[in-house]
Amino acid sequence: MVDGVHDLPVCVVGAGLSGLSAIKQLTDRGIVAVCYEIGSDIGGNWRYNNDNGRSVAYASLRIDTSKERFAFADLAVPSSWPPYLHHSQVCEYLEMYVEEFDLRRSIRFSHEVVSARPDRGGWEVATRDVRSGETVHERYRAVVVASGHHWDPAMPDIAGQFSGRTMHASEYRTPEGFDGANVVVVGLGNTGADIAVELSSHAASVTLSTRSGAHILPRYVMGRPLDSLSSRFGSRLPLSVQRFAYSVILALGGASQRKSGIPKPDAPLLSQHPTVSQDLINLAKSGKVRVVGDVSRLAGEEVEFSDGTVVRADAIIFATGYNISFPFLDESIVAVSRNEIDLYEMVIPVDVPGLYFVGLIQPVGALPPLAEQQARWVARVIGGAPLPSGEQMRRRISQQRTRRQHQYLDRPRHTIQVEYWPYLDHMKALCDAIDARSVTASPAEELHN
Numbered sequence: 001m002v003d004g005v006h007d008l009p010v011c012v013v014g015a016g017l018s019g020l021s022a023i024k025q026l027t028d029r030g031i032v033a034v035c036y037e038i039g040s041d042i043g044g045n046w047r048y049n050n051d052n053g054r055s056v057a058y059a060s061l062r063i064d065t066s067k068e069r070f071a072f073a074d075l076a077v078p079s080s081w082p083p084y085l086h087h088s089q090v091c092e093y094l095e096m097y098v099e100e101f102d103l104r105r106s107i108r109f110s111h112e113v114v115s116a117r118p119d120r121g122g123w124e125v126a127t128r129d130v131r132s133g134e135t136v137h138e139r140y141r142a143v144v145v146a147s148g149h150h151w152d153p154a155m156p157d158i159a160g161q162f163s164g165r166t167m168h169a170s171e172y173r174t175p176e177g178f179d180g181a182n183v184v185v186v187g188l189g190n191t192g193a194d195i196a197v198e199l200s201s202h203a204a205s206v207t208l209s210t211r212s213g214a215h216i217l218p219r220y221v222m223g224r225p226l227d228s229l230s231s232r233f234g235s236r237l238p239l240s241v242q243r244f245a246y247s248v249i250l251a252l253g254g255a256s257q258r259k260s261g262i263p264k265p266d267a268p269l270l271s272q273h274p275t276v277s278q279d280l281i282n283l284a285k286s287g288k289v290r291v292v293g294d295v296s297r298l299a300g301e302e303v304e305f306s307d308g309t310v311v312r313a314d315a316i317i318f319a320t321g322y323n324i325s326f327p328f329l330d331e332s333i334v335a336v337s338r339n340e341i342d343l344y345e346m347v348i349p350v351d352v353p354g355l356y357f358v359g360l361i362q363p364v365g366a367l368p369p370l371a372e373q374q375a376r377w378v379a380r381v382i383g384g385a386p387l388p389s390g391e392q393m394r395r396r397i398s399q400q401r402t403r404r405q406h407q408y409l410d411r412p413r414h415t416i417q418v419e420y421w422p423y424l425d426h427m428k429a430l431c432d433a434i435d436a437r438s439v440t441a442s443p444a445e446e447l448h449n
């Protein structure tokens with residue numbers, strides 16, 4: 001490392017839950033962190049109508065993972081709060097986290113990172129004050145990207161023209177404005193399911209379009225949050241056994257999808273990101289939500305679907321996911337193609353020293369504890385813990401990709417998929433091994449051999 005670089009602070013991009021955990025973990029290791037946040041407050045996606053212009057939270061949004069699984073290891077969610085938090089409670093919880101660990105002093109609000117590039121062994125970061133427009137260039141030892149991946153809407157390319165109102169789900173806030181309308185919701189992920197359910201008691205009709213169907217999981221099974229039934233032990237069983245166990249749980253606790261019109265995908269359970277909804281199946285059975293195939297063509301007021309259905313619609317809401325993008329990083333530094341990005345342990349681009357990603361994962365389960373372990377590991381690596389060779393890291397990336405492709409459908413939404421327990425335990429083991437050994441050994445290497 002070039003002289004003096006070690007004394008520079010670390011730049012953290014974004015003060016959502018991932019960036020907050022990064023500041024906390026770096027600070028815990030005695031590393032000075034300076035976090036830049038476009039918005040005027042913390043919380044990212046979980047601050048409703050965030051003035052960063054990027055929160056996609058709708059008014060009724062509740063997490064679909066239980067509060068116990070959602071909490072950072074460092075701070076419990078109050079026991080009096082409900083099992084599934086409303087977005088306002090997630091934001092309040094993050095505020096508690098910030099106060100508890102005195103993180104606010106490390107954050108420069110209303111500042112956007114507009115570029116970051118390697119510079120003389122460290123990083124040169126350009127930030128723009130969003131109020132004054134002034135841009136400043138400063139040097140950092142490393143950059144931790146925690147800028148989120150649910151803000152850049154992905155829109156499908158569909159033949160034809162639609163004469164009604166169209167929007168991406170990222171713009172949807174409330175059912176207001178949809179009373180009495182005929183609405184098509186495209187996409188059967190969690191957001192599409194939530195919006196279709198909500199609109200079914202406001203709109204004249206709701207048509208939910210899905211390309212390949214989904215296994216709809218309930219929020220509660222036998223009175224308990226669904227994810228509270230998952231366990232470390234269960235996650236170590238062969239995939240086929242896990243799939244069988246989930247099918248038994250669903251048979252016991254979920255509404256049957258049969259006769260609902262919601263197609264199950266050709267692929268088995270756990271081969272796509274789960275769609276969790278307590279109400280969708282019954283609404284589909286009662287006809288309040290009509291489930292149809294993929295959109296094939298738009299023709300004026302009409303929407304045509306691959307199964308031959310044609311509906312007249314006033315509005316289309318595209319719940320079609322998000323692109324992974326980093327406008328402040330040149331493509332020569334990090335290339336993202338079809339949402340694929342090559343990161344060692346989903347954190348480190350192999351050939352770019354000093355660049356780290358926290359929260360760039362799509363867990364089957366909650367994100368915060370996983371982002372927290374990523375941040376713990378990043379703090380240790382920045383602090384000097386050695387990494388395996390480039391070749392070993394690349395091999396690991398390739399193995400992980402093969403494993404992902406074996407389990408999940410080949411879709412842009414599955415490129416950063418991880419499982420809650422295995423990933424949590426693996427990242428924790430990397431940190432614990434570093435803590436237990438001298439930093440001159442290579443614990444990451446040992447764990448992977």
Ligand SMILES: Cc1cc2nc3c(=O)[nH]c(=O)nc-3n(C[C@H](O)[C@H](O)[C@H](O)COP(=O)(O)OP(=O)(O)OC[C@H]3O[C@@H](n4cnc5c(N)ncnc54)[C@H](O)[C@@H]3O)c2cc1C
Pocket residue numbers: 013014015016017018019036037038039042043044045046052054056057061062063064065070111112113114146147148149150151191328358359360365366367368
């Ligand atoms: C609808 C929805 C429901 C979800 N439900 C759950 C759930 O039930 N359980 C769960 O665990 N997860 C859930 N997630 C996923 C995850 O928890 C959230 O996306 C979470 O907000 C991710 O936190 P983050 O900090 O990584 O990103 P964000 O919350 O997006 O925060 C990123 C921050 O970075 C800032 N930023 C971005 N670029 C820059 C820049 N260039 N300069 C400065 N600042 C920048 C942004 O302003 C923002 O504040 C859900 C996501 C969505 C979209």
